Amino acid sequence: MGAGIAHAFCAAGAEVVVLERTADAGELARQRIVDSLRRSADRDPVGEPWENAARRLRIGTDYSDFADCALVVEAVPEDLQLKSAALAAVEGHLAAEAMLATNTSSLSIGQLARGLRRPERFCGLHFFNPVPVSTLVEVVLPHGADLQLEAEARGWVGMLGKTAVVVRDSPGFATSRLGVLLALEAMRMLEEGVAAPEDIDAAMVQGYRHATGPLRTTDLVGLDVRLGIAEYLQATLGDRFAPPQVLREKVARGELGRKSGKGFYDWGSHG
Structure with a gap:
């Protein structure tokens, strides 16, 4: 999922940072994303050259690599403790105005937000496989979320050329x-x-x-x-x-x- 999400943002014109635990894992992730961009370009040769999109990809191994990001999407395996730990670690390196999102397909956004210092800047962005060609992103808002967060989430989804469906935090969402x-x-x-x-x-x-x-x-x-x-x-x-x-x-x-x-x-x- 992480590679697919990175592909979608690179193809949409964003500068993208992908974080992996080790340099070797990062190189494998880079290759997956670049190969995916190349295959997409082969299917749609009239679009932007895949090399241009690939140049917008950067691989990191430290949470500080996210310091300048306006949005970070967590895409670790579907485990509450693992996701909570990753989100808390990422948040510590983000600017106050940055938006943090999880790609969970079912876990409670409220539970994941409990360990965060700025839960008001957190929501769910549930992508679907295969991300590059899927047209839907489910935006999951925590209870009490304001209209600004919803508008920002919709804006990111629209930037990708995808459709947002907005739901409130509930088991399994929609x-x-x-x-x-x-x-x-x-x-x-x-x-x-x-x-x-x-x-x-x-x-x-x-x-x-x-x-x-x-x-x-x-x-x-x-x-x-x-x-x-x-x-x-x-x-x-x-x-x-x-x-x-x-x-x-x-x-x-x-x-x-x-x-x-x-x-x-x-x-x-x-x-």
Whole structure:
């Protein structure tokens, strides 16, 4: 997600700093982002040369590299303690007027804000995979957020050429809450032998004009990510979000979707 977000901002004309733990990890991140920019340019040769966008990318290994940034988007794994620690560390190096955002897909913005000194400058910017071509960003505002924060968040999303949907802080927000519920029901249908994965997905793509079906989307998101979100939503919203056994079993076997080569699909033949 971090590489995709960086790509989107570079392509939109922003100067971008990406922070990684080590120089080696930073070089790998640079290569991913540059390769992504190059592929996008190959698909759209009339746009800006990818080399220009790549020159706006800088890789850092220290939080102080964010000192001049007007916006920082945290995109570490979906773990409350990890995100809270990263956000607090970043905030200490930002200017007072800078905006801090998290890319969480389900965690409470209010909980993440508790360790911050300036929670009034914090919100959720929930991007979607693949970030460069996705047209949506979910803006999640903490309770009591003022209109200025909303306007700034909308402005950043508009700068990327994407559409903002604004929701208040609530478990799963709007997109994860609806998307996960649909995916969990698709998994239950699979368990019950209602239809094959391809047919369940085709029903939603052809019948409801979804871009991808719920099971293929789960493979793209990651089954482990979906499991974590489902468990969180079950704990906060009730048993209608209880993860099906097929999801738990696949995660236990390491079948995490596209990133592992297998999930509900075999990505050797469905990639």
